[in-house]
Every structure is written in C-alpha cells, then in structure tokens.
Amino acid sequence: MVFPQKEIVEAIRARYPAGTRVALVSMIDPYSRLKPGDRGTVSHVDDTGTVFVDWDCGSGLGMVYSEDRIRILEGGEFL
Template identity: 55%
Template sequence: MNNFPSKEEVKRLRREYPAGTRVELISMDDPYTKLKPGDRATVRGVDDAGNILCAWDCGSSLSLIPGVDKFGVV
C-alpha cells in the first residue's frame, strides 16, 4: 500500500505552503512532542513525502503531516 501523496498533491502543498508561510498548531497526535495548540512556526518547505517542514518558534523542527495534524495559516 502506497501512503505517499502523488506528485500533483506535493506540488499543490508546495503552492499552498511556500517557505515563509506562518502556521499555527491546532492539534497533533504525537505523545512525544512538547508542541501544544497555539504554537506557531514558519514553513521551511514541503518534502517529497508531503510533510510540511517547520521551524517552530519554540525551537522544535518537527514537521506537520497534512491530513493527520490539524493546523492553520496565520
């Protein structure tokens, strides 16, 4: 089973979340992260797997996974 997005989906994500976009976390189902709702980040890019690479204001570099994590553009 292929869980990777299509090339078209990755292109769409790169258009929607270009580097420099500010995002805010709504929720994340990760028991190990210290990120909490309301934390903000600057998008660094989107990788080939469709993960949104983030530089969080708190210093974390955890990526967002569209369709799994909930977040919005600030």
C-alpha cells in the same frame, strides 16, 4: 504509510511556501511538546507532503500530511 500523489504534494507546496507563518491546530504525536496554538515558520515541504516548520519554541518538527493540522496565520490571526 501511504504517500500522497505528486499533484497533492505540489498543491501542499503551493499552499505552504517557505516563509509562511502557521499555527498548530492538532497533531498525532504523544512525545511532542508542541500544543495547539504554537506558531512557527514553514521551512519547506518534502516529497511526502510533510510540511517542515521552524517552531518559535525551537522545535523543527514536520507536520505529516493527513495526520497533523496547521493553519496559516495572516497578521498574527487565524484565517
């Protein structure tokens, strides 16, 4: 696994601060029960750029930089 540069991690943190509401677009995890459209709240971004989300369904799975995709929700709608 190649880790993103510090500047990229900081940009991810700025885009997805704790409390940001997001929806899953896609992910590469055949074992997860999450599906596109599932919603959750960002808890934090770690030093590898993984965005950890407290999913409304109860999962706490993180979204891996350059592998998984999420969208920011505003007023319950996709941006």
